[in-house]
Amino acid sequence: MSTITALATTDGISAAARPPLPPPHPDAAIYSELRALGSCDSMRAEWADLASRALEANPCLEPGFALAAAQHLVSFRDAELMLLWQGDPGSERRRLVGLVPCRTRRHIFAADTLEGFADPRLLNGTPLLDQTFAAPALAAFLRVWRGRSHGTEAFSLPGIDPAGAFATTLARVADGHGVAVSWQPLVGRRLELPPTSRIATSDETLRDKGRLVLAEATNQADRRDAVEILLAIEASGSRGRAGKATLQDTREVGFLRSMSRDLGRQKLCRIAVLVLDDRPIAAALTLGKGSSCWLYHGVGDEALVGLEPLPILLAMMRKAQPSRQILLPGGLPLFGARNEAFGTISLTRRPQRHMHQPADLAIRMRERLARALLRPRPAAVDG
Missing domain, CATH: 3.40.630 (Aminopeptidase)
Known part of the structure; x- marks a missing residue:
């Protein structure tokens, strides 16, 4: 399988350096x-x-x-x-x-x-x-x-x-x-990937059809083009025919373009494209950097669905960076044996405990005494 090929040079946009804030006192409120x-x-x-x-x-x-x-x-x-x-x-x-x-x-x-x-x-x-x-x-x-x-x-x-x-x-x-x-x-769900042997067979079949390359955008211009490729591949399939493609929702497409542009400057958004000769056949957008990243969106050309273009793309991404784990929505890894997904933490107020300590009893006695002393007198009744 191929390795990642850089499409262009580094970004020409650099964030302005901001002087670091002086650290606050460790005990500051x-x-x-x-x-x-x-x-x-x-x-x-x-x-x-x-x-x-x-x-x-x-x-x-x-x-x-x-x-x-x-x-x-x-x-x-x-x-x-x-x-x-x-x-x-x-x-x-x-x-x-x-x-x-x-x-x-x-x-x-x-x-x-x-x-x-x-x-x-x-x-x-x-x-x-x-x-x-x-x-x-x-x-x-x-x-x-x-x-x-x-x-x-x-x-x-x-x-x-x-x-x-x-x-x-x-x-x-x-x-x-x-x-x-x-x-x-x-309830984390794994992506139903085909068996490894089937992915390898599909990979060989595609290579017989032409040159198969995994490309990743490394500058803003190519990253912008890669986003449009991803959107176009999705819109050309069944989601586009049903009117549910991201490209057909002005709010969703505006968010995806803006988010990928801003996070791309920080190397927190990466877009990989699988190209057969000069034809893009799959694309995947991931978020994060380091040892793990999130698969935010992935699409494959449905005209080649029998040859599994998206699973081949994900497998090539994994081979290019074996130490980098790809996480699915829900927290389960795309490749790996972990079965425990992410979850929801709920915070609730713990019921107040009954006060039985001497200090607590003294506080309660003072409160009762104060209430008794400040109790208003009943109105006098004329005889």
């Missing part, structure tokens, strides 16, 4: 700010800085992904971010140490509450937390949520890795703040 997702573009630099030092990297909560979603997708219009800042509120030395996606739930006869934000496009829902201040940032978030929640309501965080550092830290911090943590695994 952490305060919260609730802000609509669509109004967070002004803090893109602080947001990107937090993402670079996060406890767990999450391409779906990078500003390039989330801000593009808020601009183009209706389901993200009411999304909010709980921002956790360390330092004085009006100081330039303050530093963003946490970011949790959420939304405000309106109640007619009760105070508004906070709930978690979920959307199928958020393949990973892990909040961004500074790896150094993750525990105090989580503690600050839990205090705010408890103050804005009713006794029986839960705050759900979907798309969380049960073995990740965030889940472990949350379980430890929540226990000391009267918050119970429950877990519900997602």
